[in-house]
Amino acid sequence: xxxxxxxxxxxxxxxxxxxxxxxxxxxxxxxxxxxxxxxxxxxxxxxxxxxxxxxxxxxxxxxxxxxxxxxxxxxxxxxxxxxxxxxxxxxxxxxxxxxxxxxxxxxxxxxxxxxxxxxxxxxxxxxxxxxxxxxxxxxxxxxxxxxxxxxxxxxxxxxxxxxxxxxxxxxxxxxxxxxxxxxxxxxxxxxxxxxxxxxxxxxxxxxxxxxxxxxxxxxxxxxxxxxxxxxxxxxxxxxxxxxxxxxxxxxxxxxxxxxxxxxxxxxxxxxxxxxxxxxxxxxxxxxxxxxxxxxxxxxxxxxxxxxxxxxxxxxxxxxxxxxxxxxxxxxxxxxxxxxxxxxxxxxxxxxxxxxxxxxxxxxxxxxxxxx
Amino acid sequence: xxxxxxxxxxxxxxxxxxxxxxxxxxxxxxxxxxxxxxxxxxxxxxxxxxxxxxxxxxxxxxxxxxxxxxxxxxxxxxxxxxxxxxxxxxxxxxxxxxxxxxxxxxxxxxxxxxxxxxxxxxxxxxxxxxxxxxxxxxxxxxxxxxxxxxxxxxxxxxxxxxxxxxxxxxxxxxxxxxxxxxxxxxxxxxxxxxxxxxxxxxxxxxxxxxxxxxxxxxxxxxxxxxxxxxxxxxxxxxxxxxxxxxxxxxxxxxxxxxxxxxxxxxxxxxxxxxxxxxxxxxxxxxxxxxxxxxxxxxxxxxxxxxxxxxxxxxxxxxxxxxxxxxxxxxxxxxxxxxxxxxxxxxxxxxxxxxxxxxxxxxxxxxxxxxxxxxxxxxxxxxxxxxxxxxxxxxxxxxxxxxxxxxxxxxxxxxxxxxxxxxxxxxxxxxxxxxxxxx
Numbered sequence: 001x002x003x004x005x006x007x008x009x010x011x012x013x014x015x016x017x018x019x020x021x022x023x024x025x026x027x028x029x030x031x032x033x034x035x036x037x038x039x040x041x042x043x044x045x046x047x048x049x050x051x052x053x054x055x056x057x058x059x060x061x062x063x064x065x066x067x068x069x070x071x072x073x074x075x076x077x078x079x080x081x082x083x084x085x086x087x088x089x090x091x092x093x094x095x096x097x098x099x100x101x102x103x104x105x106x107x108x109x110x111x112x113x114x115x116x117x118x119x120x121x122x123x124x125x126x127x128x129x130x131x132x133x134x135x136x137x138x139x140x141x142x143x144x145x146x147x148x149x150x151x152x153x154x155x156x157x158x159x160x161x162x163x164x165x166x167x168x169x170x171x172x173x174x175x176x177x178x179x180x181x182x183x184x185x186x187x188x189x190x191x192x193x194x195x196x197x198x199x200x201x202x203x204x205x206x207x208x209x210x211x212x213x214x215x216x217x218x219x220x221x222x223x224x225x226x227x228x229x230x231x232x233x234x235x236x237x238x239x240x241x242x243x244x245x246x247x248x249x250x251x252x253x254x255x256x257x258x259x260x261x262x263x264x265x266x267x268x269x270x271x272x273x274x275x276x277x278x279x280x281x282x283x284x285x286x287x288x289x290x291x292x293x294x295x296x297x298x299x300x301x302x303x304x305x306x307x308x309x310x311x312x313x314x315x316x317x318x319x320x321x322x323x324x325x326x327x328x329x330x331x332x333x334x335x336x337x338x339x340x341x342x343x344x345x346x347x348x349x350x351x352x353x354x355x356x357x358x359x360x361x362x363x364x365x366x367x368x369x370x371x
Numbered sequence: 372x373x374x375x376x377x378x379x380x381x382x383x384x385x386x387x388x389x390x391x392x393x394x395x396x397x398x399x400x401x402x403x404x405x406x407x408x409x410x411x412x413x414x415x416x417x418x419x420x421x422x423x424x425x426x427x428x429x430x431x432x433x434x435x436x437x438x439x440x441x442x443x444x445x446x447x448x449x450x451x452x453x454x455x456x457x458x459x460x461x462x463x464x465x466x467x468x469x470x471x472x473x474x475x476x477x478x479x480x481x482x483x484x485x486x487x488x489x490x491x492x493x494x495x496x497x498x499x500x501x502x503x504x505x506x507x508x509x510x511x512x513x514x515x516x517x518x519x520x521x522x523x524x525x526x527x528x529x530x531x532x533x534x535x536x537x538x539x540x541x542x543x544x545x546x547x548x549x550x551x552x553x554x555x556x557x558x559x560x561x562x563x564x565x566x567x568x569x570x571x572x573x574x575x576x577x578x579x580x581x582x583x584x585x586x587x588x589x590x591x592x593x594x595x596x597x598x599x600x601x602x603x604x605x606x607x608x609x610x611x612x613x614x615x616x617x618x619x620x621x622x623x624x625x626x627x628x629x630x631x632x633x634x635x636x637x638x639x640x641x642x643x644x645x646x647x648x649x650x651x652x653x654x655x656x657x658x659x660x661x662x663x664x665x666x667x668x669x670x671x672x673x674x675x676x677x678x679x680x681x682x683x684x685x686x687x688x689x690x691x692x693x694x695x696x697x698x699x700x701x702x703x704x705x706x707x708x709x710x711x712x713x714x715x716x717x718x719x720x721x722x723x724x725x726x727x728x729x730x731x732x733x734x735x736x737x738x739x740x741x742x743x744x745x746x747x748x749x750x751x752x753x754x755x756x757x758x759x760x761x762x763x764x765x766x767x768x769x770x771x772x773x774x775x776x777x778x779x780x781x782x783x784x785x786x787x788x789x790x791x792x793x794x795x796x797x798x799x800x801x802x803x804x805x806x807x808x809x
Binding site for chain 1 (some may be wrong): 392395396398399400402403404405406407408440441444468471473495498511530531532533633637718733735744746747748749750751763783784785786787788790
């Protein structure tokens with residue numbers, strides 16, 4: 001046997017002995033974390049849930065106002081829409097997932113009760129801040145008949161209009177020359193951000209909702225007084241025909257001043273100006289996500305006058321993704337959006353008229369289908 | 372190299388200038404709103420004596436058809452600025468725009484000699500024109516509800532670009548009596564719950580009626596002999612006949628083929644349940660599945676080339692699709708829970724199903740490849756979806772919990788919106804939505 005064989009044999013033997021002796025297999029255990037777990041029975045769990053959930057019907061997105069320490073009991077009661085459900089001193093009973101969210105309506109609070117019921121902190125299973133964090137990260141959309149980009153709450157005093165506007169009353173102190181349009185307050189209809197199916201409704205079972213820490217501030221106090229505009233305002237969509245005519249005359253007069261400069265192209269339109277225009281049309285583009293035309297993308301073209309109103313009709317430029325009937329319906333919806341939201345003129349920079357005189361808008365509903 | 376670069380740069384600059392100087396302002400809009408479209412419907416004008424009541428009733432049914440879809444909202448007549456003057460008068464569009472009416476429906480009704488004549492026009496208020504031509508329907512006074520449904524169907528399809536579903540009927544199981552001694556009869560009604568007629572008496576237990584594609588016949592499962600058997604009933608004559616199926620102990624869960632000449636069903640034989648097809652014209656029976664598991668609830672695709680069904684071959688009930696001639700099936704449901712009662716949409720793109728998961732029942736839809744599963748409802752017990760003729764709405768039945776629990780019919784839009792109960796006189800289950808009537 002050669003020297004190499006000896007060396008190999010000795011080396012292997014040494015390795016085997018080393019492994020058998022256990023030195024090769026012993027090493028420090030890998031670091032790991034130990035979390036202690038305790039078993040909670042069904043009854044205990046119910047109790048915890050009941051204690052953590054002060055009221056299963058409280059709408060998560062509605063953040064109650066901060067406490068107002070100097071408020072007196074005489075202040076008017078909050079309106080029904082703004083009022084979160086009344087805090088209950090005792091732990092609420094365990095919610096029934098099936099019926100509770102459907103049947104229970106938040107009751108309007110009697111003013112006296114609001115003033116007298118002291119806010120009771122929940123039995124401190126979790127710190128209040130944690131509860132608030134938890135609730136705020138998973139807001140539940142409310143079911144509403146309208147689904148829009150920005151959610152809005154119903155406003156009982158305002159007429160429904162595509163665009164929000166403040167109430168304007170004629171101010172006698174303004175100069176005689178200044179024309180002030182009288183207009184009604186208007187707000188978009190109550191809206192939510194996505195379709196809420198029954199299957200997605202919060203069951204109220206294991207949710208921590210924000211406990212109102214104090215009496216909410218009366219809604220009326222938050223409403224800013226209607227500002228008196230110093231310059232003429234364009235009328236709202238709800239204005240009557242006569243008001244339209246007056247406004248048209250006013251707008252024409254206003255537009256006549258920069259008419260000289262409007263011949264030039266001016267600086268390019270900013271992203272903000274384009275976004276404002278796009279948002280204005282958004283609000284009137286009514287998409288039916290269950291319809292077949294919601295697969296069709298249409299591009300429509302139209303011309304605008306210097307007052308921002310559509311001149312002539314809206315025409316189809318191109319379409320893709322549907323048959324004739326679906327394309328036609330998609331076009332009708334696009335045309336309706338442009339005409340409806342532009343009925344009182346789009347607000348566009350007059351010095352850049354050359355750039356927005358002709359407009360082409362592509363309506364792509366593909367992102368709406370699964371909302 | 373530098374010259375190339377300069378040339379490219381020049382092209383960009385030129386394009387930029389050209390864009391800035393001519394060319395329209397181009398925008399892309401991807402976010403709209405989803406809301407009911409407001410319409411105005413002044414009560415149809417009665418022409419001549421005796422038409423007032425019909426005109427009022429007709430207008431009311433048209434409005435409730437449209438509102439019931441969840442896609443439309445009626446503007447109350449108290450908001451109207453200009454009173455409606457007449458069917459042939461020009462339209463004051465500005466007045467309708469001012470109250471944000473996007474569609475305007477006007478009409479007139481005349482009654483003479485047991486016949487009623489309805490004329491109507493539909494206007495797109497904001498574009499200031501008529502949407503389609505005016506239409507006229509003539510029919511018997513007794514059939515005024517159908518005429519109202521036809522007007523509403525026309526309005527619906529002109530605005531949405533899809534077929535309507537109001538002039539259609541639903542066959543279902545009407546249930547009376549206490550839960551432990553429930554009597555079940557086959558009944559047929561308008562889609563909105565009106566005009567109920569009973570097809571069978573309460574002597575025998577009947578379940579799962581299914582309309583034929585033309586709406587003239589109904590298949591159902593009867594327990595007359597103690598074991599489930601498939602019967603067919605003629606809707607007009609109420610004449611009944613038993614379908615001769617292949618030999619087996621139990622035959623159930625039948626459905627018509629698209630042409631109405633074939634029936635697919637489950638047949639239980641020797642402890643194994645498989646799907647069979649029987650040709651009603653030739654009497655030929657064909658076995659479509661042969662797995663040792665339970666295969667049931669078959670439903671044809673609209674083109675008749677495929678069948679979706681329920682099988683527990685994987686260990687729990689799931690949905691599968693196979694060719695209409697049988698053979699290899701592919702599984703399409705992969706979510707948690709158990710899936711059953713699949714029904715292929717008339718549009719062909721979706722399958723509706725019942726899902727049971729975590730102690731709750733759901734009605735849901737998924738694409739035919741199993742993607743985009745969406746649950747539309749949730750309750751103690753939801754079951755048995757059926758499609759509206761245009762594939763837009765699902766009707767199903769919901770049973771309430773407890774000793775006094777009872778079933779009733781519900782409908783929901785495939786977007787998951789607009790869940791509402793369908794009014795029925797008795798308890799009701801197992802709906803099957805028929806085609807649009809001619």
